[in-house]
Amino acid sequence: MRLMHAQARVMLRKKWGEEWVAQHGVPISNAEMSGGIQSFGVANLMYDINYGRHYDYRDLEDLNIFWSYIGHIMGIREAMIPRTFGEAVELLDYGYAVMEPPSEFSEALNDVSEMMLNTLMNKVQIPLIDPQVKSAIHQTLHGLYFFIGGTFLGRRITGTPEPTRIGRIAPKLITAQAKLANLDRRIPGYWKRADKRRANGDTYWAVMHDAFTKLAAEQDGGRGPTFAHHDKPVEALGKAG
Template structure:
């Protein structure tokens, strides 16, 4: 069911001014409205097939379904829907250029530590949308496991954006498909149990996925980076866009919803930001949980026994958390509309100007990079990648780097 009225779209999304935005951007909003009623046909078929066969002699255990993502040449015959899924994901679209995606990854990781820190803003961006918060509320994951959710999502972003990791069969590609099937499983359970599709749209729908990839993980981090003083060339922006377009395609976002250029991504983001959102009441709870338990303050203490180091870091985190909570909450208001920020419990303070204080440091670092003092751009990106992945416990040399269980 793709047909949907403007009134339904406004109710599903919480956008108070849907009609006004639709009048200015009729084609874009029409595709967004239709996407609210669409899931992921291929992944949903895999999950439906799994439950249809469950308990029968030819049933395949779920662990084997997931394992097939890494071992597509298994001699064991695979069910039809899973075979169709693997055939589709193993055949990239005609527009995909692996070299351009790798160039985007190298540009992204040139300042990867800053880009990785924007994950918190990407999550807060998502929390303003009811389509994001309702599935979390339905699964009881509002305040539980926040740290694990942030860490697992950060690991996925690192794997998906690391150079070459998103190529077919590589860890980022495998992990992205794992998440895609998890989303399909969540969709299946919610719709079968109590989810009101007509009132709320399809859970984890195409429009939610489009905006998560294009606005939350692409446009927003680049806008934040620009605010900090980070500059990309036009070619680098196009390469980064291509990288995220490919990630979105593997994640199951319909091709017509993915950005074809950086200008297209900006337009999608601009339309999304034009909506006057009314967040679900659970959004405040999610933001509060993120600010309370979405980070850890850790000091490297390699010479000490783990028990002692953990105790010291626990004490440091307890002391610094109130200050950091206020800082993160204030800085986050720079990139969220004032009304939405207030609804989610965020309040601007003079601390949000810390971004302006950091800007000269970022620009100085970029000058040193341009002069070659920090080494080649490739060396810089590799160094940033090692820094972030080591903090996340990822060893990219390990063939099992993509095995992280629940992510996102």
């Protein structure tokens, strides 16, 4: 997502010109770009820790270095890049404190997320019990939304007042997975196993990539970006200036 933002920012700068950018600022702010370092990196490990996963502090610092370097490559202003895990947590805490309510595009994004999930699950067919298994997966994911985001977020995303009986299993599955990961880390040979998993790639992302590549081909031929969505607001700002 942040790569997409970085690409859009570069193209819009070329399209609108440096004079406009100098007067009104970059099309996608440094603050928004920098937020990806915390939301895609630091926040994920903090979720894990909250559910019982154990990490060395060095792991946390390494993750921040990894995502901060990505931010540097994507052109984020250096002053906005956290140098330590502690700085990243402070930025994340501030971001949550001033975050605005959901935008008018939230419902559309929910629909896209549901389409992506259905596309992914349609990639695999389970003989005889396919509908039952996929229904259980949906209910479990809905339970996960309630568990992570509370009642407000759960109802908003799922359109249901509360998780089902199957959905209420989600918290137990998460904590069980965290405990298994902790156990795996304590068994000798952990780093060799980790290296082997990395060498084989991530199965989930591999399946997702194949599924969405197929979905894109089935749509409108993969129309390229026009970078025209904000042209009218830009013209209005130019006239106002």
